[in-house]
Amino acid sequence: MKNTFRPLLALFLLLSVLTGLLYPLAVTALGQALYPAQAAGSLVLKDGKPVGSLLIGQNFSDPGHFWGRPSATGPQPNNALASSGSNQGPLNPALVDAVKGRVQALHDADPGNTASVPVDLVTASASGLDPHISVAAALYQVKRVAAARKLDAVKVEALVAQNTERPLLGLMGEPGVNVLRLNLALDAM
Missing domain, CATH: 1.20.890 (cAMP-dependent Protein Kinase, Chain A)
Structure with a gap:
């Protein structure tokens, strides 16, 4: 043995x-x-201090910034320690109510916007931490952001185009916009 x-x-x-x-x-x-x-976590520094990570969504809620995807983490949004999906299916009444509330919040923030709301602005990603939104979601918010900052909407739309990330090798994935990077570029205008 x-x-x-x-x-x-x-x-x-x-x-x-x-x-x-x-x-x-x-x-x-x-x-x-x-x-x-x-x-090192893809940290973004502003004036030598970290303001966020390009890998984790940020909670922007004021009308002068672009908003990211809703976070499924709780009790605080975009908490990497609580990363997970909501486990709510499309027929779950709680998810339906949450989406209705998010659509209403978008309409309340921009009452003149009659375009259909892009799905990624009202549903969380699988991890609940996605830092990107679709180009359509960014363009949906251009008029609200431009009005809140008293900027020309054409300039804000051009900023979205400048901050649009293309698919890897032109093949893998969809074009998207990193919300933190876009908002920092907006703040620098």
């Missing part, structure tokens, strides 16, 4: 050190060497 147990224990310790210590350290070092900004 002793002869069998000793090699098993040695193998367990070796694999524990390899997979639990050396491999994570190597991957972390490689990530920080090749992609330092991403490994």
Whole structure:
């Protein structure tokens, strides 16, 4: 029994050190060497202070900023520690009521906007943390943002176009707009 147990224990310790210590350290070092900004959380700095991450949605709610997707995290929005979907299906009355409330909030913030509301402005993403909205969702908000900031809507629309991220290699995904990046560009105008 002793002869069998000793090699098993040695193998367990070796694999524990390899997979639990050396491999994570190597991957972390490689990530920080090749992609330092991403490994550090893709933090965005303004005046030397972090204002957010390009990877996690921010909670913008004033009319002078573009709004992101609703967050499914609770009790505070865009809480990365509570990342998960709402697990509410399309026929769930709670989801239907939440979407109706979000549509009403968008109409209340911009009563003159009669365009149909893009779905990503009223539904949370799978993680509840999505930092991007569709181009249609950004364009839907242009008039409200321009009016609140007393800017020409054409200039704000051009800013949306400048901050639109194209699909990877022109093939993978849809064009989208990072809300934090767009709002920082808007603040810089």
